[in-house]
Structure formats: C-alpha cells, structure tokens
Amino acid sequence: MVEEIKRSTRKEREEWIKDANYNLFKLASDQVYIDLLTDSGTGSMSANQYAEMMTGDESYAGSKSYFKLKETIKELFNFDFMLPTHQGRAAENVLFSVLVKEGDIVPGNSHFDTTKGHIEIRKARAIDCTVMEAFDTQIELPFKGNICLEKLEEVLKEHQDRVPFVLITITNNLVGGQPVSLENIMRVRELATKYNKPVLMDSARFAENAYFIKIREKKYNVHSIKEIVREMFSFVDGMLMSGKKDGICNIGGFMAMHSEEWYEKASVFNIIYEGFITYGGLSGRDMGALAIGLREATEFSYLETRIKQVEYLAKKLDRYNIQYQRPSGGHAIFIDAKKILTSVKKEEFIAQTLAIELYLECGIRGVEIGTLLADRDPITRENRYPKLELLRLAIPRRTYTNNHMKVVAKALRNVYKRRHQITKGYIIKYEPSLLRHFSVDLAPIGAITKEIPAIKNEIEVHRED
Structure with missing residues (x-):
C-alpha cells in the first residue's frame, strides 16, 4: 500500500529529537521522512x-x-x-x-x-x-x-x-x-x-x-x-x-x-x-x-531488484566520497562513522552522533551499529568499544524508489560537507541493564548545564574512564 510521507523543518526535527532524548527509536513515525531504521517488518507485502x-x-x-x-x-x-x-x-x-x-x-x-x-x-x-x-x-x-x-x-x-x-x-x-x-x-x-x-x-x-x-x-x-x-x-x-x-x-x-x-x-x-x-x-x-x-x-528477479537498489545507493555515495562497508551488503548501507566524524571521541558515541546529524539534516532515520549497540560487558559493566562504528541505513523491501535513495545520498553529502564542524557527541542520561540502544536516553555534550547536574556527574565519570 502507499502512504503519504510528511516533510518537516529542521526546527521541528530539533525539537522532536530533543523530546526523544536523542534516541531515534523514540521518534514517532510521522516525524520521520524516510525511515531506514530497520528492514524488519517494514516492507510491503504482495x-x-x-x-x-x-x-x-x-x-x-x-x-x-x-x-x-x-x-x-x-x-x-x-x-x-x-x-x-x-x-x-x-x-x-x-x-x-x-x-x-x-x-x-x-x-x-x-x-x-x-x-x-x-x-x-x-x-x-x-x-x-x-x-x-x-x-x-x-x-x-x-x-x-x-x-x-x-x-x-x-x-x-x-x-x-x-x-x-x-x-x-x-x-x-x-x-x-x-x-x-x-x-x-x-x-x-x-x-x-x-x-x-x-x-x-x-x-x-x-x-x-x-x-x-x-x-x-x-x-x-x-x-x-x-x-x-x-x-x-x-x-x-x-x-x-x-x-x-x-x-x-x-x-x-x-x-x-x-x-x-x-x-x-x-x-x-x-x-x-x-x-x-x-x-x-x-x-x-x-x-x-x-x-x-x-x-x-527465493525468486531471483525479486532478489536482484532488491539488492541492486542497495547498490544504487552505494554508487551515489561513491560520487560524494562517503565511505561505507564495501562491498555494499544485501539489506543496507553501513556508513563508516569513524571516517566521517574524526573529532568525536569514542566515549561520545560516534555512530549515534552521525545518525542524529542525518536526521536533523533531512528527517532520515537510520540506526547506530556501534558502542551503544555493543552495550556493556556483563561482568565489568564497562562500555564495549567495537572495531567498527557504523550508521546502518536499512532499506525496507518493496517500499522506496530510487528517488528516495537520491535524497538519502544528498543528505549524507550535506552532513559530510560540514563534518569538521561536528566535534562533540552525546552522553548517557539513562540506560537499562540490557539491550540499551532501544530505550537509552542521551544528552548532547554541549547541552550540559547546572539544571541537569546528574548528567554532568555522568560525563565526568566517562572522562575519567
């Protein structure tokens, strides 16, 4: 079925992501222009x-x-x-x-x-x-x-x-x-x-x-x-x-x-x-x-169409020199956030920072595959820092057109152009004991004030770590 997708202004998106505590999972679906959070259950049935x-x-x-x-x-x-x-x-x-x-x-x-x-x-x-x-x-x-x-x-x-x-x-x-x-x-x-x-x-x-x-x-x-x-x-x-x-x-x-x-x-x-x-x-x-x-x-014609759309987005990103996991995979493009946001510290959630910037740019929702998802070690409770910090853009099956992929590529290009201005990431306000990325609450480093001392204390701990 076809449904309208709603455009929004950057000012609206800034308020929405703040209200969601900078967790893209907590956004309402009508606050998202192109939704690449996951390919799980989001495709169109025949x-x-x-x-x-x-x-x-x-x-x-x-x-x-x-x-x-x-x-x-x-x-x-x-x-x-x-x-x-x-x-x-x-x-x-x-x-x-x-x-x-x-x-x-x-x-x-x-x-x-x-x-x-x-x-x-x-x-x-x-x-x-x-x-x-x-x-x-x-x-x-x-x-x-x-x-x-x-x-x-x-x-x-x-x-x-x-x-x-x-x-x-x-x-x-x-x-x-x-x-x-x-x-x-x-x-x-x-x-x-x-x-x-x-x-x-x-x-x-x-x-x-x-x-x-x-x-x-x-x-x-x-x-x-x-x-x-x-x-x-x-x-x-x-x-x-x-x-x-x-x-x-x-x-x-x-x-x-x-x-x-x-x-x-x-x-x-x-x-x-x-x-x-x-x-x-x-x-x-x-x-x-x-x-x-x-x-x-399991029909070849379906799979070829599906996977070539992922390749199409990859080729667009090649034109803008945006680095991703090569070769492109079957269901998503995975942007190498470390190679884009070189000034953001690993403790400040590099891939999540990039995901938020992409949403602010054009209302596109992806998902972090990095330190937030890696969670804490179950014994030491220290953050686990994976080798890769990736922003996954998962493409729903039989849903979007290549014109949507063009919008995604150009939005990433715009973020990439201002990448050197993005120097600060986020800290955790709240996290559950397991699978934290689904329900974590974050705050931007620059937003720490006297009004939120609990967050200030937490970032001081992170810096000591």
Missing part, C-alpha cells in the same frame, strides 16, 4: 500474501495455515520439525531456553543484538569469530561475513565442554550485511563435526545470502536460489528465523530442526512463552502470509 491472509485458518490447534507454513519450511529448508513464533527473537528465547545454560560459550560470526542478549541473560558468553577483513571497511572481498576457521577452532579447543552449538548468521548484519560463502558454511560444519557440536543458522536474511552465493561463488552460478538454499541448510542442524526480513512479513518467525528431542523440549517453552505449538503467537493469516513470503523471497 497481492498474493494479502490474498492468503483472507483465507487464514484461525483454529487454535492444527490450523490449515500452520500446515502450509510447515510444508513451505520442509520444501525450502528440509527440516521435519518446526515451531512458529511471533518473531525471530522469540525463536531465540525458546530454543536457547533448551540449549544454552550458565557458563556456556557460543561462537559465531558477529551475533546480533537480541541474539547476544538472549545468550548473556542466561549468563553465557558470545564469542565473535568473524574474519578480520570484515573490520576494514574499504577492503573489497566477496564474503566478508565468513567465520574465521582458525578462531573457531581455538574456541572449540579451549572451551569444548562449554560450547552448546556453533551459530552462523546469514547475512552477517553487524559487519555490514555481508554474506557467508557456501564453502565457509561447509568448513564450519566439518569443524563442528570434528568437535561433536551442532550448528545453528540465524537465517533472517537467508535469501539475500543465497543471492550473493549465486553471483559471487562461481561454482553456484548455474544453480537456482532455491537449490542454493537447500544446499546451505543441508550443513546445519537447526535454524532460527525472523520472518520480518526475508519472509517479507510485518510479523512472524519460527525455529526448525532435525532433532525430535530439541523439538519436544522447545515445545514446552513455546507453549509457555508464545502460544500453542501450531500457532506460536501468530494468527493463521500471518502464518499464511509468511509461507507465501518465504517462497517469493
């Missing part, structure tokens, strides 16, 4: 998906819509056991309740925010084994999302008794939506088998990953996306899925697995946290839309 919603079976147990979804998952991924959930993080909560316990170590390639949160809330630890090349944004490599096999083997050797599974995230969101090669997936499987460990796939953007395999991995050029998807998942024991990404739905998710034992244990938690095992927090119509969306997402 006529076939809406048609399926009209025939949704809302039976509490054993609905026809559930079996349509189950058959689709079997056809695409070849898993016999499946549990629906209301979204991907719910699938993490259910399955990790079965597999993760206190003291565990979960190696993988850049666990995303909710994944790491579900690990750490169970007093376990996530270890990032992404290849080092991913942390140099200007290196052009086809599969910067890969797991470093040497790092992974070190973890498996050192913590063998504490590793419940190896997690592969496709595509690798935190390092720029970068894909994982099929060769790397196979090698991870071999290592996991050597140490008798199962492998799980965080599969939110599985179809985009399959597209890159087809385009960049010569062996698979002649294969269809669906064939590549089947091959990818033949090397793993289970999957977690947010249907809000490559399911092209506004809500929905699931977990799927080969193990009947995992399924039976997870079913108990699914009933407790989500709903009965044949609806799991979803209406029948949503399960039907997800079944159609998964099939549509």
Whole structure:
C-alpha cells in the first residue's frame, strides 16, 4: 500500500529529537521522512500474501495455515520439525531456553543484538569469530561475513565442554550485511563435526545470502536460489528465523530442526512463552502470509531488484566520497562513522552522533551499529568499544524508489560537507541493564548545564574512564 510521507523543518526535527532524548527509536513515525531504521517488518507485502491472509485458518490447534507454513519450511529448508513464533527473537528465547545454560560459550560470526542478549541473560558468553577483513571497511572481498576457521577452532579447543552449538548468521548484519560463502558454511560444519557440536543458522536474511552465493561463488552460478538454499541448510542442524526480513512479513518467525528431542523440549517453552505449538503467537493469516513470503523471497528477479537498489545507493555515495562497508551488503548501507566524524571521541558515541546529524539534516532515520549497540560487558559493566562504528541505513523491501535513495545520498553529502564542524557527541542520561540502544536516553555534550547536574556527574565519570 502507499502512504503519504510528511516533510518537516529542521526546527521541528530539533525539537522532536530533543523530546526523544536523542534516541531515534523514540521518534514517532510521522516525524520521520524516510525511515531506514530497520528492514524488519517494514516492507510491503504482495497481492498474493494479502490474498492468503483472507483465507487464514484461525483454529487454535492444527490450523490449515500452520500446515502450509510447515510444508513451505520442509520444501525450502528440509527440516521435519518446526515451531512458529511471533518473531525471530522469540525463536531465540525458546530454543536457547533448551540449549544454552550458565557458563556456556557460543561462537559465531558477529551475533546480533537480541541474539547476544538472549545468550548473556542466561549468563553465557558470545564469542565473535568473524574474519578480520570484515573490520576494514574499504577492503573489497566477496564474503566478508565468513567465520574465521582458525578462531573457531581455538574456541572449540579451549572451551569444548562449554560450547552448546556453533551459530552462523546469514547475512552477517553487524559487519555490514555481508554474506557467508557456501564453502565457509561447509568448513564450519566439518569443524563442528570434528568437535561433536551442532550448528545453528540465524537465517533472517537467508535469501539475500543465497543471492550473493549465486553471483559471487562461481561454482553456484548455474544453480537456482532455491537449490542454493537447500544446499546451505543441508550443513546445519537447526535454524532460527525472523520472518520480518526475508519472509517479507510485518510479523512472524519460527525455529526448525532435525532433532525430535530439541523439538519436544522447545515445545514446552513455546507453549509457555508464545502460544500453542501450531500457532506460536501468530494468527493463521500471518502464518499464511509468511509461507507465501518465504517462497517469493527465493525468486531471483525479486532478489536482484532488491539488492541492486542497495547498490544504487552505494554508487551515489561513491560520487560524494562517503565511505561505507564495501562491498555494499544485501539489506543496507553501513556508513563508516569513524571516517566521517574524526573529532568525536569514542566515549561520545560516534555512530549515534552521525545518525542524529542525518536526521536533523533531512528527517532520515537510520540506526547506530556501534558502542551503544555493543552495550556493556556483563561482568565489568564497562562500555564495549567495537572495531567498527557504523550508521546502518536499512532499506525496507518493496517500499522506496530510487528517488528516495537520491535524497538519502544528498543528505549524507550535506552532513559530510560540514563534518569538521561536528566535534562533540552525546552522553548517557539513562540506560537499562540490557539491550540499551532501544530505550537509552542521551544528552548532547554541549547541552550540559547546572539544571541537569546528574548528567554532568555522568560525563565526568566517562572522562575519567
């Protein structure tokens, strides 16, 4: 469907972001001109998906819509056991309740925010084994999302008794939506088998990953996306899925697995946290839309159009010498904030500062993938400073035109031109104990006055650190 997007003045945006405590998540949607906060649940569904919603079976147990979804998952991924959930993080909560316990170590390639949160809330630890090349944004490599096999083997050797599974995230969101090669997936499987460990796939953007395999991995050029998807998942024991990404739905998710034992244990938690095992927090119509969306997402023509729009924005940024994670990924452009705001200190949240400046410039909402998202160490409570400070501009599926991308590029150009004038960032007024970036309150460094002594005290602590 089409809806009006509202323009605003800079003065209005200055007031709105101040009222939101400089947290872009807290803005009202009609205060945003082009919304690139996330591609999760923000795309447009197809006529076939809406048609399926009209025939949704809302039976509490054993609905026809559930079996349509189950058959689709079997056809695409070849898993016999499946549990629906209301979204991907719910699938993490259910399955990790079965597999993760206190003291565990979960190696993988850049666990995303909710994944790491579900690990750490169970007093376990996530270890990032992404290849080092991913942390140099200007290196052009086809599969910067890969797991470093040497790092992974070190973890498996050192913590063998504490590793419940190896997690592969496709595509690798935190390092720029970068894909994982099929060769790397196979090698991870071999290592996991050597140490008798199962492998799980965080599969939110599985179809985009399959597209890159087809385009960049010569062996698979002649294969269809669906064939590549089947091959990818033949090397793993289970999957977690947010249907809000490559399911092209506004809500929905699931977990799927080969193990009947995992399924039976997870079913108990699914009933407790989500709903009965044949609806799991979803209406029948949503399960039907997800079944159609998964099939549509594996069509090459759709993927080519979707990913080439990301490339289009990247080429526009090249013209303005704005540096981003190269090559451009599948769902977003990730601006290298460190290379733009060179005067802002790491303690002052470089990528968040850039995100706020872009919003003030033109009402464009992105999201920080940096120190705020990295959160604090669960033991020391010190800020974790990641290698990359990125501003992610996630492009919703089937939503914006290339004219919108031109506006985004020109707004970034304007911020880039005045980058040397941006010398101060932000401090934290309030933060929760976990996943702080969603609900944190910030204040600009220059706004500290006698009227807000609590903030002044906090920044003095930051400076001492």
